[in-house]
Amino acid sequence: MVNDENYFPEDYITEEKTSPSEATEEKYKKELDEQENKEAMKKYGISKPVRIIIKARIIDDKD
Amino acid sequence: MIKIDKSYQERLAQGDIIQNVEFIEYAIEKAGIIEISKIVFPYIIVLTQDCDLEQDYNNRQDTNPSNQDKQIISVIVAPLYNVEHIYDGKHLSELGLQMQTISKNPKKSDNNNLKNNNTPRYHFLEFDDAVEIVDSVIDFKHYFTVNANYLKEIKKTHFIGKVDVLYREDISQRFAAFLSRIGLP
DSSP states (O other): OOOOTTOSOGGGEEEEEOSSOHHHHHHHHHHHHTTTOHHHHHHHOOOSOEEEEEEEEOOOTTO | OOOEEOOOOSSOOTTEEEEEEEEEEEEEEETTEEEEEEEEEEEEEEOSOHHHHHHHHHHHHOSSOSOOTTOOSEEEEEEEEEHHHHHHTOTTGGGTOOOOOOOOOTTSHHHHHHHTTOSTTEEEEOOOTTSSSOSEEEEGGGOEEEEHHHHHHHHHHHEEEEEOHHHHHHHHHHHHHHHTOOOOO
16 A cells, blocks of 8 residues: 555546536636625526546556 | 524534535446546535434543444435526536426415425525525435535534524424325326
8 A cells, every 4th residue: 555645646636527618617616715705606606516526546556 | 584503513413504515426446447426515404303413423522432322324414506596497507407497486386385485395595694695495305415424524614504493493394294295196
């Protein structure tokens, strides 16, 4: 078992969002940071559930 | 207008509204690749009975319990959706789902039933401006469970407030009624 948390290369873990478009995603991220702005929430409708898919490659100690 | 108590308490409580809670749809491993799909719900409300949550907390805090009988594994929660999105049936559009629409006209019966909590499936919540959530609807049909430890941890940083006792009793009763409804042909 590898314990060094810096061991994994950058492409080890990919996070793939199935949200419709990158523009929506960017808007969602931006508005997520500003959730205290109630008007922004109403306007952009960021208060919607999103699906996130994470993929990770298993690294064998022998690799 | 629903009353919200914003004071934080460490233990989970019925009526807690918590932000950005994850629901794991699946976790699989195929050909050396682990794939995890999760849905992040912007807001959820805790529906598990408060006495169960209190007993769970007390048992876990006890340094020398005689047993762990009162501990619970998961907590029942339900999502809150923006009422404006509910009207258009677009509240799950990011998941590729189109839901039934409800009239925005307050004179229409479906709108009236929603706002007066006469629709068994939904519970409408009108928040004060001091609360950072728009008017929302709990969808009882979309209840799910989350790991109790996970929810307790995430509550530390994602707690919004707790529905006041009287209002949460109403929500609890309506949820129980929805679950125990009898479908007739």
